[in-house]
Amino acid sequence: MSVYKRKGTKNYLYDFTVEGRRYRGSTETGRLQEAKTKEAGLITAVQEKGSAAVRPARVPALKDFSDRFLAWAKGSTLEAATKTYYKYGWELLSETPLANLKLNDITADAADATQFMRSTGDAGDDAMRISASPKYANQALCTLKRMLSKAHEWKIIRELPKIKMRKAYGRDAQIDPKTEVALVKALSEDVKHKRTRKMREQLRDILIIAQDSGMRRGEIFRIRVEHIDWQNQRIWNPYGKTPKARRWCLMSKRMLPLLMIRCGDRKEGWLFPSARSKCGHLTSVSKGFQEMRRRAKVSSKVVLHSARHTFATKTMEETGNIFAVANSMGHATLKSMEPYQHHEIDAVRNAINRRNEQHGLDGLMNMGSDTVQ
Numbered sequence: 001m002s003v004y005k006r007k008g009t010k011n012y013l014y015d016f017t018v019e020g021r022r023y024r025g026s027t028e029t030g031r032l033q034e035a036k037t038k039e040a041g042l043i044t045a046v047q048e049k050g051s052a053a054v055r056p057a058r059v060p061a062l063k064d065f066s067d068r069f070l071a072w073a074k075g076s077t078l079e080a081a082t083k084t085y086y087k088y089g090w091e092l093l094s095e096t097p098l099a100n101l102k103l104n105d106i107t108a109d110a111a112d113a114t115q116f117m118r119s120t121g122d123a124g125d126d127a128m129r130i131s132a133s134p135k136y137a138n139q140a141l142c143t144l145k146r147m148l149s150k151a152h153e154w155k156i157i158r159e160l161p162k163i164k165m166r167k168a169y170g171r172d173a174q175i176d177p178k179t180e181v182a183l184v185k186a187l188s189e190d191v192k193h194k195r196t197r198k199m200r201e202q203l204r205d206i207l208i209i210a211q212d213s214g215m216r217r218g219e220i221f222r223i224r225v226e227h228i229d230w231q232n233q234r235i236w237n238p239y240g241k242t243p244k245a246r247r248w249c250l251m252s253k254r255m256l257p258l259l260m261i262r263c264g265d266r267k268e269g270w271l272f273p274s275a276r277s278k279c280g281h282l283t284s285v286s287k288g289f290q291e292m293r294r295r296a297k298v299s300s301k302v303v304l305h306s307a308r309h310t311f312a313t314k315t316m317e318e319t320g321n322i323f324a325v326a327n328s329m330g331h332a333t334l335k336s337m338e339p340y341q342h343h344e345i346d347a348v349r350n351a352i353n354r355r356n357e358q359h360g361l362d363g364l365m366n367m368g369s370d371t372v373q
Contacts, residue, residue, distance in 0.1 A: 003027060003035040014039040017155040018046045059156060062106065062147065063099040066090055069147050081242045089143025092116050092136060098144065103151050106144075108161045116140050134166040141165055173301040174310040175211060177359035183207060186296035188367030202272055203288045205258055208365060210307035212252035212352045214315070214329045217304055219249075221282045223271040225263050233349070237330070245330040250349040254362045311352070318351035 003012040012027045012035035023046065027035040073086050093099055096114050098106060116132035132140070145163045152160050175183070187204040191197050209220050219237050227236040233251040240246045251259070262271060270281040277283050289304050308329070315325045328348050356362050 003032070003039050011035075014042065016043055018043065019158070021158065022155055059102045059104045061100055061102050062144075063094060065103055065147065065151060065156070066094070066099075069150055072150065079242075085139060086143050086146065089139045090147075092118060092132060092140035093144060096140075103148065104157045104159075106148065106161060108163055111141060111144060111161070111163045137166045173299070173303070173306045174313060175302060175306050176310075177355075177361060179296075179298055179302060180207075180211065180361060181364070182296040182298060183292060184364040184367060186292045188364075199288055200292070202282065203285050203292060204365065205262060206272070206285060207304065207307060208258060209255060210304060211310060212255050212356070213249045214308050214311035214325075214348075215249050216308065216330070217285075219245075219330075221272055224269065225266050225271060226268040228259060228263070228271075240330060242330075244327070247327065247330050250328060250352070252349060252352045252356065254356055254365055258365045314355055315348045315351045318354070319347045321347060324348055 002016075003014050005012055010030050012029060012032065013024065014027055014035070015022070015024045016039065017023070023042070027038045029035050029038065070087065070090065073083050076083075078086075093116075095117060098110060098114055101110065116137045117129050118132045118136055119129055141163055142165070148157065148160055148163070151157045184204055184207070187200045187207070189200075191200070206217075206220050209215060209223075210217065213220075213235065215235075215237065219239060222239055223235060223237075227238070228251075229236065229248075233256065234248045235251060236247075237249055238246050259271070272282040273280060274282045285304065293300065293302060312325060312329060315328070316322065319325065324347055
């Protein structure tokens with residue numbers, strides 16, 4: 001129970017909660033003791049029989065409540081990755097009908113019936129709107145649950161709906177040697193159109209880097225020439241939501257000539273520059289990968305991220321070292337990881353090199369054009 005004044009107001013205001021309902025208003029007096037007495041009387045009236053003179057505070061819509069929630073998250077002691085998780089979760093929620101509903105009108109059925117959409121690529125760079133996978137939908141739903149939980153904790157709503165998560169399936173598709181040969185062959189076919197040839201060469205190189213380094217798609221797009229450590233055969237990735245994502249990534253044997261050709265005489269700049277992108281580097285290869293996959297007659301379950309999944313599976317089978325592999329991939333889920341992973345990169349690199357040599361994959365990058373335009 002408390003009364004307070006706002007800047008520029010003459011009278012004290014009351015703000016109290018009874019049985020989960022919040023009541024706010026003016027005490028219509030500028031004297032502190034009188035204001036406290038009036039607030040106490042209002043509380044008693046509501047507790048005993050209710051009072052038409054006391055109106056409950058308006059319950060805000062989810063979109064209006066989001067500012068308070070995100071401000072709380074930003075100033076809280078939550079992990080940086082969790083704050084980013086809620087930020088992106090709200091972005092998914094903000095474009096659904098749920099955003100316009102009052103907090104006390106959001107039900108489990110309403111959440112279950114909501115379809116979430118997301119964009120591919122950066123805004124303004126041929127971004128497309130696609131239906132969000134269960135993984136992204138659950139990010140939005142987890143954010144919604146936390147928002148409603150805070151609203152309940154702050155006594156804005158009285159009851160919490162039981163929001164159910166979507167059933168999400170793990171990424172089980174891998175790029176086996178046969179599939180990899182088919183994909184790279186499709187990308188290495190000779191074409192006269194210079195722009196098409198350049199696009200295919202970029203996609204071929206990105207596929208090989210993802211397959212051999214375990215780097216995320218966005219991390220590969222943002223590789224800079226000056227971040228390549230030629231002597232130690234590794235690439236520095238300074239980007240990521242967590243400190244673990246900012247790491248040294250390995251360079252396999254077949255990546256070395258690939259990177260040397262692509263860098264040429266350049267000492268700095270983006271490895272995959274794009275004149276059409278505002279940020280200056282490539283941002284999406286989704287359309288190209290889909291076309292290449294169709295030409296190679298490869299299952300639609302195989303996506304570019306499957307290369308990273310293959311990397312994790314094969315290196316774990318070869319090394320059995322969960323810490324080395326997790327560090328190489330930039331995972332932050334294992335709290336006991338050592339902060340410096342470059343001492344363990346050799347074992348992971350050797351596993352990838354043995355795989356490529358065993359299946360004759362080292363020469364794939366030389367199919368088609370000999371140089372990168």
